[in-house]
Amino acid sequence: MKLLEERIQKDGKIIGEDIVKVDMFLNHQIDVALLDEMGKEFKRLFSDKEITKILTIEVSGISIACAAAREFGVPVVFAKKTEAANLSHEVYTSEVFSFTKKKTYTVRVAKEYLHASDKVLIIDDFLASGKAILGLADIVKQAGATVEGVGIVIEKGFQQGKKLLREQGFDVKSLAIIDAIEAGKIYYGENV
Amino acid sequence: MKLLEERIQKDGKIIGEDIVKVDMFLNHQIDVALLDEMGKEFKRLFSDKEITKILTIEVSGISIACAAAREFGVPVVFAKKTEAANLSHEVYTSEVFSFTKKKTYTVRVAKEYLHASDKVLIIDDFLASGKAILGLADIVKQAGATVEGVGIVIEKGFQQGKKLLREQGFDVKSLAIIDAIEAGKIYYGENV
Numbered sequence: 001m002k003l004l005e006e007r008i009q010k011d012g013k014i015i016g017e018d019i020v021k022v023d024m025f026l027n028h029q030i031d032v033a034l035l036d037e038m039g040k041e042f043k044r045l046f047s048d049k050e051i052t053k054i055l056t057i058e059v060s061g062i063s064i065a066c067a068a069a070r071e072f073g074v075p076v077v078f079a080k081k082t083e084a085a086n087l088s089h090e091v092y093t094s095e096v097f098s099f100t101k102k103k104t105y106t107v108r109v110a111k112e113y114l115h116a117s118d119k120v121l122i123i124d125d126f127l128a129s130g131k132a133i134l135g136l137a138d139i140v141k142q143a144g145a146t147v148e149g150v151g152i153v154i155e156k157g158f159q160q161g162k163k164l165l166r167e168q169g170f171d172v173k174s175l176a177i178i179d180a181i182e183a184g185k186i187y188y189g190e191n192v
Numbered sequence: 193m194k195l196l197e198e199r200i201q202k203d204g205k206i207i208g209e210d211i212v213k214v215d216m217f218l219n220h221q222i223d224v225a226l227l228d229e230m231g232k233e234f235k236r237l238f239s240d241k242e243i244t245k246i247l248t249i250e251v252s253g254i255s256i257a258c259a260a261a262r263e264f265g266v267p268v269v270f271a272k273k274t275e276a277a278n279l280s281h282e283v284y285t286s287e288v289f290s291f292t293k294k295k296t297y298t299v300r301v302a303k304e305y306l307h308a309s310d311k312v313l314i315i316d317d318f319l320a321s322g323k324a325i326l327g328l329a330d331i332v333k334q335a336g337a338t339v340e341g342v343g344i345v346i347e348k349g350f351q352q353g354k355k356l357l358r359e360q361g362f363d364v365k366s367l368a369i370i371d372a373i374e375a376g377k378i379y380y381g382e383n384v
Contacts, residue, residue: 023302023305024304024305025267028269028270028272028301028302028305029267029268029269029305030254030257030258030261030267030268030269030270031267032258032261032262032266032267032268033265035258036262058250058251059250059251059254059270062222062251062254062255063254063255063258063268065222066222066224066227066255066258066259067258069222069224070224070228073225074224075217075221075222075223075224076221076222076224076255077220077221077222078220078222078251080220109220110215110220112216113215113216113220113221
């Protein structure tokens, strides 16, 4: 998505060779007009799929999921992150290891918001190791529902996430794929 | 806002005499069509104000703030909650005591996303004690910006939040005002 690549180049903050922060328009300040364009692009990328629900994870996935959900005309469900073990039997849970934070957290979704008949599009802001997406996909599986696709805003193409997800049969598409960061410049790839 | 009152009555979960959970359409699952209507209503309620930025707080305020921001044509900034004391000099911070969680947390906004020229509409999902809103207003003040209004989805009219905020001169308007909860029934009030 050219508009997003240009925006990352303009306003993203590159840290070293593997971190790009997009606090300027997505993860702290949010450009709602750009969100709308991203929502439309997700609809275009997954236009062949029948979707009944968008699943994402707090915090940064929520605004993007809402923009996509508007285009698909379906509700959003956002998984909650918690370190508390005090969970009821009425929730699906999965464990996710965060490389960034070097710890494992639990993601949870109340059972009443995911049904076996749901056809789910999982949306998230970043794809790196793929662990968070696998946690969400595990919850979808527990509900007996199906993952129809995985839509990512920014994929770190130099990490293993997409490969891992595709090996498990998921249809993964990203709005911007960062193949490499070298000397402060970002090199983009394509969805293939 | 009749549509919202009806939705709370239909899908809200009443717990005792002072808690209403709206996980079905706002705080876990999100009804995006309802969000859009709420965004339009905030625009109508504050149509006399010139707004340059919507400020909210993670997590539940984000989707609502985005819906409002679309109507006003301005960016959202969401304050982050953190318990970490390891903050840089480049952020505004304020302390907020949560009655629900019985602890104090720090809210923070990067200085680069709030400017002295900003005319801010603060948006949040619930208004009870008003402490979270005061924390956000404190951050706006630190930036030298002005709070043009405070828009709330659900106000607990039987708590002191609105009174406290109005005493400090804030223009507070809510989409639904719960005056009382008795025997499982919600009684609504009006913006006055």
